Amino acid sequence: MKKKGKGISSIGYATGFFGGADPNQAEISIKMDGTFDLLMGTSDLGQGCKTAYRQIAAEALDVPVESIALNNSDTDFIPMCLGAFASRATFVGGNAIIAACEDLKRKMREFAAPMLEAKPGELEIGDNKVFVKGNPEKSVGMADIGGASNFGGAYLIGTGAYIPPGPMSPDPKTGAMPLLSAAAFAACVVEVEVDTETGVVQVLKSTHAYEIGKAISPLICKGQINGGAAMGIGMALSESAHPYWPSVDFPADTLGDYVIATAADMPVEDHYEILEVPHPDGPYGAKGFCEMSSNAQIPAITAAIHDAIGVWITEFPTTPEMILRALEDKER
């Protein structure tokens, strides 16, 4: 018999290193034609930080995103990044980029001042040009600044860094460690179908709402939510490095034994929305959230299984064997 059930979960997740003090640097310079080189030390694992970084730089400089080339390839020239982990890359790296862009804007205003016969403080940067405040007609475009600086013996380069407060260790007596860069939130509703003959659980529908501060790059965020949901379903139902635990004699050594979720395991109905409660310290209000997108499914699926068959199975992955054993125990 196939039984349906519904479960919910609501979760939070921290941005950045526990204990704080996890730094990033950023570097941006104007090229000969008025486009930009953005150097970052953060690896893009697929989470999409390259995309988000270009958007942050484009916003900070008010220049087209297409004019920003990002290179993060070689530690010989990339600025320091502690690492692409702890859902920190956008938050910490983004703040470093904004600082670097402010530095470059200051240098561009100084460089353009004689060109516009004005003082640097009278100049603004916007719409891909430097212009006199209140008189945007009197302006010099980025292409001219790039050409005039690079061929004129100047090197306009902005550098910036950001480090959250810290470091701090937990108090030995109380465990208190009150620092945190930011926290994001999510709520999840999952509907499953449990086959009581085979023990197989299929997720039919999942609904998520993620509050992640300002979503810098909404398409990338949605990709994270989809990918994270797949990982969460795998962890909830099938992924175990030791499928025969407590025996360690047959560890999973193929993707046939280590069963990650595939397209066939994904819910037919999958809904998600992004909410934004801007964080005061985040770049344009962003929080970190990449990791948490695989956290909500597992408890929600467990609750949905309980709703379907009336048993709490509080061990993951919850395999078909565990479902069948739980049903047997229930009948006894």
Add this chain to the structure above:
Amino acid sequence: MGKYIGQPIPRYEGLGHVTGTTRYVDDVSLPGMLYIKALRSPVHKGIIHSLDVSAAVNMPGVAGVITAKDIPGQNAYYATDQPVLVKEHIRYKGERIAAVAAVDEDTAQEAVEKIKLDIEEQAPVFDPFEAMKPDAPKVRPEGNLWEFNSGRRRVLRKGDVEKGFAEADEIVEHRYVEKMNDHAPMEPHVAVAYIDENDRLAIHTVSQARHFHLTQLCPVFNLPISKVHLIGGTVGGGFGGKNEMQCEHVAGVMALKLRRAVKFRLSRKEDLLYSTKRGAFVFDYKSGVKKDGHVTAHQVRGVHDIGAYHTMGEYAVEKQCLYLAGPYAVPNVWYDGHAVFTNKPVASSMRGFAVVNVTYASEIQMNLLAEAIGMDPWEIRFINAWRDGDTAPTQWKVVAAGLIESMKKAAEMDGIELPEHLKAMSSRRR
């Protein structure tokens, strides 16, 4: 929405990824490049008495073999914890002992099988609860429990749990069991190392944390940071597994010894068996709740099975303290968290690091508490949800909370009609 911020623009390197033109580390091929295979421990625990690599060295097609004694600097990384190549004490099955570089992987593997290894097998321990017993086989000479700054367990004490239990109308106790996971990224671990034209060591890496790894690798190579550079930044999935190194150190030592370009890559099988894991967890929760839905206390005992080396195992237990009570304002929280060594592959960072584990337990616990007082699972969550100014178990003061809004939105999207008094709530200050 800004001009660029908040715009759904396409992924920067997306076209390259989906058309197969992105160059990953395994796509790097250099003239005369050699391939590495590692000799790995066939036992879970033991002592190496002797290692004879002569038959491997002398095999046609083999360019060189390295063992612990070929490491120019310290044979350890991650706070002198893990050896690059084991000299004496084996702590998990599959630990690296030696590495062979040859013209191709088959030849290298054949040579690995010719290495004579005299190893005395010892009794291992796999179950963390067994490992915590005083007479358990020692995974580490200092004992099987990680020493935190609060002793051999992470201590967290917020409020007074006994007072919280006394105030409660119902008490719920439950155990949660969570298995070891693998990252299983699309791209397994791989590194390419060579001495560049300036006599500097260059390593193409899948690292998620290259500057951190530079600080870990240079003492192994006995080189200043100016003599080493790591090339990468475009990685085929990591999920935390590439905060750890599986190939870079071995490839670098081999390149320094042979002064040839070398590639060391793990097959899917090797990657699944030997790379780091998400550690297994067991949590025992005892929680109190009032009839009106307010959670009064959580008393939690946690056991984190961190495998044979600590790397980030203790960090996991510390990080999860923030979410011991979930994203809920609970006045009294008590935690004893243990990080336990076992003779299993190393547990380290993985997506949602340790928080996913404690979230699972605390979320189900919320459902059980709701059941105990006959309350709807949404309502108990709304009542306790963090709001601005609330205090986490770690004493963090909540800023920019958004849980209540997330729950309202998820319910609305799923067609669930929440009662008006819940819909009227917000995450702003109480």
